[in-house]
Amino acid sequence: MTTFKNTILPCQKCGKLIAVKVRDFENGAIQCTHSGCGHINQLTQAFYDERILLGLPSFGQLVYQQDPALRYPLRVGVNTVGHSSSCTVHTERFMHDGKCYLSRKHCTIEVLFDKWEGKLRYTLQDGAIEPESGQYKNSLNGTLLNGYLLQNGDKLDILDQGLVCLGGVDIFRLEAYFIPPSMLQTYLMSKSFEPDETQ
Template sequence: MSVFKTTLIDCRQCGRRIMVRAADAERGSIVCSHLGCGAINTLSAGFQYDENIVRGLPAFGQLTYLGDSQLIYPLQFGRNVIGTSDLCTVQLDRFMHNGRCFISRRHSTLTVAFDKWTGQLRYHLQDGAIDNDGKTHQYSLNGTKLNATPLQKTEIVDVEDEGIVTLGGVDSFRLSHYVIPSAMLDTYKVELDFNPDRTQ
């Protein structure tokens, strides 16, 4: 026997908070009791995906160097520090251009996270990386771009599948997402009585 916990939602018409009880959830709707409103709020049935799905994934995406498609760098779940240092999660070659390498030792951070609502991985890119002391964020010397647009120092952006990440203004990489198969997703689906953040 499941125990229903009362929840507050915003009325779709007046915007004021109303309490959803077990009977409302079973019926699938609730009438706003605020004076002068009376709107019927339909409660959307919803679901999310169990985050434990990431434990069984064979891969988490990869970066492919556009200068040589044979150079492929696999990603891990969580924070990936990208640079030329041997302490980086994704250690890049020192690509030389007229005797210079434009990629910093700890150039950028690409974080792979799981979105429990869509059931897919998300990729967040940021210039620079947190120092080994875990306290200070050091930015790259020559900057990071996503699809030719420079990232601001404190900016964290989502990278779409096949997005082009350029480090130091010279060396570019294509990000390939790992797409979780729908058959696998179905086994990690968690049904919700209703989604309190979404009313119709």
């Protein structure tokens, strides 16, 4: 999830270049390797405070393609989708020629906050966890993402406008929520590590 890369930075004391590896960023500091210097260079990590989630007006929604008036808001964390009233995304029992292809708990959509990128991520799995057994139970008729049939254990990213097809019939389009840059800016954090903290 982090965006750190191996890189080269000038030493904050002697100005000579030092190679900085990802693990140095994780440690928060790197010692200058040039003889006669040895300065401990502090490295800072920039990220977005997760408290931004408390103020978001939306976490995105699913729009039913056969009737776009039907919109289902998502919440942060785990969303179960199906026609069971215990689902967090409780859909109608859509009938097609007298048959319903949707399972009571059909799929699981997780909404996560990527604090390094400052955006919401959406993942899709077929089926849902059964509260009684704690086991994952697949849907009866399967889940497709943009035409790809999810296999057992698949957990795929849904991008904005991605199409989730449940049971081969009912299609939902993801309208992702994008956090406004002006809001992100106010939650930008920078953590610098003291060498003592890592010991």
